Amino acid sequence: MLLPDKKEEASRDKRKYKTIDYTIDKKLIDKYKGKTFYLKTYGCQMNERDSETLVAMLKQLGFEEVEDYKKADFLLLNTCSIRENAHNKAFGMLGRFKHLKETKPDIVIGLCGCMAQETGVCEELLKNYKFVNLVFGTHNLDKLPELVDKAFENDERQIEVFSREQDLVEELPVIRSNKYKAYVNIIYGCDKFCTYCIVPYTRGRERSRKKEDILKEVDSLVKDGYKEITILGQNVNAYGKDLYDDYFMGELLEDIAKTKIPRIRFMTSHPWDFTDKMIDVIAKYDNIMPSVHLPVQSGSNKILKLMGRRYTKESYLELFNKIKNKIPGVTISTDIIVGFPGEEEEDFQETIDLVNYCKYDNAFTFIYSEREGTPACRLKEVIPMEVREDRLQRLNEVVNKYFLENNNKLLGKVLPVLVEGISDKKNIYYGYSDTNKLVNFTSDKELNFGDIVDVEITEVHTWSIDGRVK
Ligand code: SAH
Ligand code: SF4
Numbered sequence: 001m002l003l004p005d006k007k008e009e010a011s012r013d014k015r016k017y018k019t020i021d022y023t024i025d026k027k028l029i030d031k032y033k034g035k036t037f038y039l040k041t042y043g044c045q046m047n048e049r050d051s052e053t054l055v056a057m058l059k060q061l062g063f064e065e066v067e068d069y070k071k072a073d074f075l076l077l078n079t080c081s082i083r084e085n086a087h088n089k090a091f092g093m094l095g096r097f098k099h100l101k102e103t104k105p106d107i108v109i110g111l112c113g114c115m116a117q118e119t120g121v122c123e124e125l126l127k128n129y130k131f132v133n134l135v136f137g138t139h140n141l142d143k144l145p146e147l148v149d150k151a152f153e154n155d156e157r158q159i160e161v162f163s164r165e166q167d168l169v170e171e172l173p174v175i176r177s178n179k180y181k182a183y184v185n186i187i188y189g190c191d192k193f194c195t196y197c198i199v200p201y202t203r204g205r206e207r208s209r210k211k212e213d214i215l216k217e218v219d220s221l222v223k224d225g226y227k228e229i230t231i232l233g234q235n236v237n238a239y240g241k242d243l244y245d246d247y248f249m250g251e252l253l254e255d256i257a258k259t260k261i262p263r264i265r266f267m268t269s270h271p272w273d274f275t276d277k278m279i280d281v282i283a284k285y286d287n288i289m290p291s292v293h294l295p296v297q298s299g300s301n302k303i304l305k306l307m308g309r310r311y312t313k314e315s316y317l318e319l320f321n322k323i324k325n326k327i328p329g330v331t332i333s334t335d336i337i338v339g340f341p342g343e344e345e346e347d348f349q350e351t352i353d354l355v356n357y358c359k360y361d362n363a364f365t366f367i368y369s370e371r372e373g374t375p376a377c378r379l380k381e382v383i384p385m386e387v388r389e390d391r392l393q394r395l396n397e398v399v400n401k402y403f404l405e406n407n408n409k410l411l412g413k414v415l416p417v418l419v420e421g422i423s424d425k426k427n428i429y430y431g432y433s434d435t436n437k438l439v440n441f442t443s444d445k446e447l448n449f450g451d452i453v454d455v456e457i458t459e460v461h462t463w464s465i466d467g468r469v470k
């Protein structure tokens with residue numbers, strides 16, 4: 001049994017890691033033919049991308065996927081720790097699995113992802129969730145085949161969570177869930193240690209993939225007819241710093257743009273390392289979408305400092321304006337946390353003022369959630385939950401107003417939209433514009449999914465816009 005250790009998870013060194021290729025023991029291939037699995041994924045795009053690899057590995061073992069957990073032989077939760085409600089959802093699901101196991105004792109239940117990296121969670125699983133057979137973390141995803149095999153062969157519980165990142169594994173199998181849009185990891189982990197955030201502990205040190213491996217993956221996506229990629233990392237702007245002296249996110253973006261993949265997006269860019277080179281490259285290449293996610297978290301310098309965000313309101317706004325001025329037609333979205341310890345009404349008002357200035361096109365707003373073991377958890381000036389909830393509601397009213405106001409400006413305009421699907425009821429297509437707006441639209445002609453079409457905007461709402469193909 002190998003349990004996680006927060007202290008080790010928090011440690012960082014300059015140790016070089018190796019890049020190795022994924023291998024699977026030949027004896028395991030198709031060993032589980034006839035068996036089924038159910039996988040549920042919580043959390044961010046990184047987890048979604050990991051799950052595409054989990055699915056592929058399970059299929060190598062011979063398992064088939066089912067949508068109903070009651071029909072599965074192996075049930076796996078790929079979990080998220082970012083806020084308490086993510087925890088609660090996963091534990092709720094485990095409760096349902098427990099009932100199932102009472103009638104089907106041979107099923108194997110597993111938990112992986114970020115929650116597995118938390119000592120408290122593992123202790124809880126050991127004590128009160130004895131029916132969970134298999135736990136593994138984010139650093140040994142590639143070991144899934146062996147671990148699953150041990151869990152099926154062995155009555156003992158398999159708990160193998162590494163606190164430190166292992167080798168960086170390439171050539172992992174993947175079965176992508178979308179035929180036109182794909183995620184491409186460029187950097188794993190996070191070294192920013194924002195004081196409220198669990199991710200640096202659950203995902204380890206920042207480790208960039210080699211540029212050749214990334215470009216090879218993008219090339220093969222182009223060949224397979226993919227139309228859009230989203231470049232992934234907890235902080236994509238840190239790309240290359242751990243690996244190269246002169247090749248960073250700006251350079252990588254430019255090389256990816258040259259592959260001729262029709263659409264490129266990236267998530268998430270921390271304002272702190274957003275370089276001028278990146279802005280110039282985004283402005284220069286038509287296939288890099290003019291839509292930037294730039295999380296601000298708070299508009300108060302006092303709170304930003306307590307959060308350890310490494311920028312001030314002023315430097316954030318300087319960057320914001322530079323992006324707006326240099327990238328034609330760019331839309332900017334953000335993340336905001338309310339109710340961080342010590343946030344007084346005037347600090348909250350500064351966040352509202354900042355939103356009134358930035359008039360974001362989209363914003364993900366959150367109530368601050370204490371994460372065990374993070375520095376913010378030790379701050380004394382805890383904000384009562386009613387105050388946090390009230391602030392979230394007030395903030396949402398303001399952000400929503402700007403979504404609609406920005407959308408109103410699009411009436412009569414023509415936007416390029418990637419056709420992603422059709423809603424069965426109304427015969428209406430849907431997809432996203434270059435600026436990342438959800439568009440529902442009609443067409444006189446039948447359209448192919450994966451095409452990029454010009455849509456004239458005829459009506460707007462807060463979270464979506466309507467139109468018809470020109
Ligand atoms: N790496 C990204 C954020 C990833 S987490 C970045 O730094 O921009 C996504 C969002 O979850 C964060 O931007 C933050 O707004 C929110 N978040 C993270 N930890 C949180 C916590 N403890 N409570 C509430 N929201 C949190
Ligand atoms: Fe968390 Fe900050 Fe890292 Fe984002 S940059 S993942 S908020 S520690």
Ligand code: F3S
Binds near residue numbers: 080114
């Ligand atoms: Fe959640 Fe882990 Fe992503 S904590 S947000 S799944 S990196």
